[in-house]
Each structure stands twice: as structure tokens, then as C-alpha cells.
């Protein structure tokens with residue numbers, strides 16, 4: 001009797017476990033172990049530029065989440081910080097939310113040198129992918145530049161295309177009502193998620209597939225970019241915030257972890 005009762009409980013436990021394991025949460029509740037931790041990491045958050053993108057709100061929405069993980073945050077609403085080499089050398093990661101605007105030669109050099117030397121950089125939407133339009137050296141570092149958002153704010157789908165990368169693993173495709181960025185992109189970035197355009201607004205791009213999240217390196221620094229995030233409320237999407245947080249964790253590791261090698265040409269080369 002005792003054995004039977006135990007077997008029954010065991011069977012129930014196994015059944016329940018199988019049920020739990022089979023459930024597919026929208027977002028994995030725990031980050032994959034193979035992403036670096038933010039504990040003790042020094043992060044510079046820089047916000048400014050075009051106010052339509054709510055750079056201050058986006059920055060202060062993210063900040064407590066990073067602090068909860070143990071990050072030490074410095075916030076700057078001026079690009080002047082980029083020209084302070086001593087300070088820049090102390091950061092593990094820069095998170096920039098600065099659409100358009102102008103950057104001085106010294107500030108741009110300070111930023112690019114820091115990333116080249118191993119400080120990671122992460123950002124979303126125009127805050128990283130449409131900053132300092134005249135500065136091609138900056139765009140070479142980011143790996144892409146916004147050019148259009150056909151249809152402005154409308155519902156569209158984000159497709160997770162790399163299911164193995166720790167930044168995207170376990171996250172399902174999701175919908176967003178926001179701007180759908182059309183970008184000019186470095187073909188050597190590692191694309192993690194895409195979105196597909198219809199011909200509804202511009203018929204010549206019907207069927208175009210556009211990266212929305214990528215990782216790359218610039219010198220020793222890790223660069224993570226996410227194209228959605230038009231306003232702070234966009235980050236109420238749990239999937240979008242999870243992608244951003246994971247990309248931030250990944251980019252924070254460049255001073256401590258070996259360089260990843262995954263450049264994979266997308267065009268035919270010499271035979």
C-alpha cells in the first residue's frame with residue numbers, strides 16, 4: 001500500500017513536472033546563465049537629443065532595473081562626458097539615448113576610443129541608431145543608421161530569428177504598435193531578430209526583411225542595438241524590455257570575456 005501511494009505521488013509529480021516544463025512562457029523568467037552579470041559593473045547612461053523620443057523617461061525607466069542587478073550607474077545629460085578619457089576608461093558599458101543632435105570631434109573620438117578599448121555600448125531606436133547624422137565614424141561603430149519608418153506608428157511583428165543566442169533564446173515572436181524602422185545596415189553584424197515590411201505604405205519594399213536587433217564588435221568593445229523603442233511606453237512590452245536587458249548584459253562583458261567570432265558574409269565573395 002505504502003509503495004503504491006508513493007508511486008502514485010511520484011507519477012503525479014512527474015506529470016506535473018512535464019506540464020510545467022511544457023508550458024512556454026512569453027519571456028524566460030531567468031536570464032540564460034551564459035550572459036555576463038551586471039553586478040558591480042560601471043555603466044554610463046547618456047541621454048539627450050530630440051525630445052520626441054523621451055530620452056530622459058527611457059533612461060530612468062531602465063536605470064532602476066539595472067541597479068536592481070547590482071550595476072553602478074552614472075547618468076549624464078551632456079555629451080561632454082565622452083571627452084573625459086579618465087572617466088570613460090572606468091566604464092564597462094555606455095547606454096546612449098540621444099537622437100540626432102551634434103557631437104564634437106573630441107567627444108566622438110572619446111566615445112569611439114572607449115568602445116575600441118573594450119567599453120561596451122548598447123542602445124535602442126534613434127537613441128543609438130539615429131544619432132549624429134553627419135558622423136560616419138560613429139555609424140561605422142553602431143553598424144546601422146535609420147533612414148525611414150514607413151507608416152509611422154503601426155502594429156507589426158518582431159520575429160526572433162536567432163533562437164540559440166543567449167540574448168534571444170526562449171523569447172517568442174511578438175507584436176508591437178510602434179515605428180517600424182527601415183535602416184541601412186552593416187552586413188557584418190550578427191542579426192538576432194527581424195521584422196518584415198508589407199507594401200501598404202511604400203509598395204517597393206513589400207516583403208523586405210529588416211534586422212531589428214543585432215550584436216557586433218568595434219575594436220574590443222561589444223555593441224548591441226535594438227531598433228524599436230520610439231517612446232518610453234514601448235518598453236512596457238515584456239519581450240522588448242527582456243531583449244534590451246539581455247543585450248545590455250551581453251555588451252557589459254567586453255572587458256572581461258574573449259572576443260566572439262561570428263562574422264559571416266551575407267554576399268558572395270571571391271572564388
Ligand SMILES: [Zn+2]
Pocket residue numbers: 053125126179229230231
Ligand atoms: Zn521614433
